[in-house]
Amino acid sequence: MDEDNTNQVENKNAMADALNSVHDVKVGDIVKGEILAIDDDKQLIVGIQGTGVEGVVPVKELASQPVADINEVAKVGDVLDLVVISTIGKDKENGSYLLSKRRLEARKVWSEIQDKFNAGENITAPVTEVVKGGLVVDAGVRGFIPASMIQDHFVDDLNAYKGKELELKIIEIEPSENRLILSHRAIVEAAKAEQREQVLATLKAGDTVEGTVARLTSFGAFVDLGGIDGLVHVSEISFERVEKPSDVLKVGQKVTVKVLSVDADRERISLSIKATLPEPWTGIEEKAPAGSVLEGTVKRLTTFGAFVEVFPGVEGLVHISQISHQHIATPNEVLSEGEDVKVKVLEVNPDAHRLALSIKALTPKPSSEENHSAPKAETNHYQDNNSSYQDNDDGGFTLGDLIGDELKHSTDNDQK
Incomplete structure (x- = not known):
């Protein structure tokens, strides 16, 4: 066989190999793409390694957060891990595939979150947006906290949470629908339950402790001792006659109280402010x-x-x-x-x-x-x-x- 014929055979084989490799690229595949050019600061032109074909990565598919300047996150010669989203046009031989870095990272995040959900672990994420009915967080993917799951009490101003990082319990996860429901309330309640157990285990009658007035009723004041409330009956507020607790106490006020009794089984603690005050009949x-x-x-x-x-x-x-x-x-x-x-x-x-x-x-x-x-x-x-x-x-x-x-x-x- 002469040299010309040999070259022709090699070229045909090379073309066949290239065509075969093109057909190997399918939607959903994870590939490596080398950045060949940055097109009008709007997208990346990449060569899919091992295939001989090219693909496009739009700027919105680069990261989970908006990219202000594409040149700050990518440069010619970089090699990126990408996932194939779809094909562009009909000419697969010259190739064009729509690729995403953001969705590949999200896939990994969903997998990590799923593992934590299965293990009963919590996640931490910052609040990025306040929307109707709750908060949006960035957990690597979009997560949502319903308003009823923010705290163990009604939250009047959701904007106070914007920018804050919260520990969250995973309530529901569905990657195929990009649905991630989270709860901070569950974290608050679990922490208070632990504090409540500690207080009940260590507190005893006769102790003098600090607390915060949590609620006022007609019959007394509930004082937060750190995870559990104790009751100061109206008769134990002062040596002076008190008609209404609200006449002498305010919610949020710091008070010193003496423990009169502790019922751990019923989680009831009886307190007295009066017992910490000087006896009025002294002298x-x-x-x-x-x-x-x-x-x-x-x-x-x-x-x-x-x-x-x-x-x-x-x-x-x-x-x-x-x-x-x-x-x-x-x-x-x-x-x-x-x-x-x-x-x-x-x-x-x-x-x-x-x-x-x-x-x-x-x-x-x-x-x-x-x-x-x-x-x-x-x-x-x-x-x-x-x-x-x-x-x-x-x-x-x-x-x-x-x-x-x-x-x-x-x-x-x-x-x-």
């Missing part, structure tokens, strides 16, 4: 000695007298007989709750938390008043928050104890 003999004059506020009116608060958490009783020189049937004839009054201390019993007070002792006795005998003592039973007052109780104040020398002095003058 009362120095603050309110017998004979001293104090200013106070009428807190409660009963049939037998008026309770007057002279210091925060310290109330004393003005017996009905010590309200006025004139005879009155009920205290509310001359006093009103909330009224500011001056009182004289008749007697102090710090152990029993009792003060006997008088308003009458600070007012002049009318000259026309003629009383020939002291008013007959009536047996009354009444109770304060901390202790009981009882006229005929040997351990408490009798009427004579309540009135003391003031009544005796007044009676002696009347009989002269």
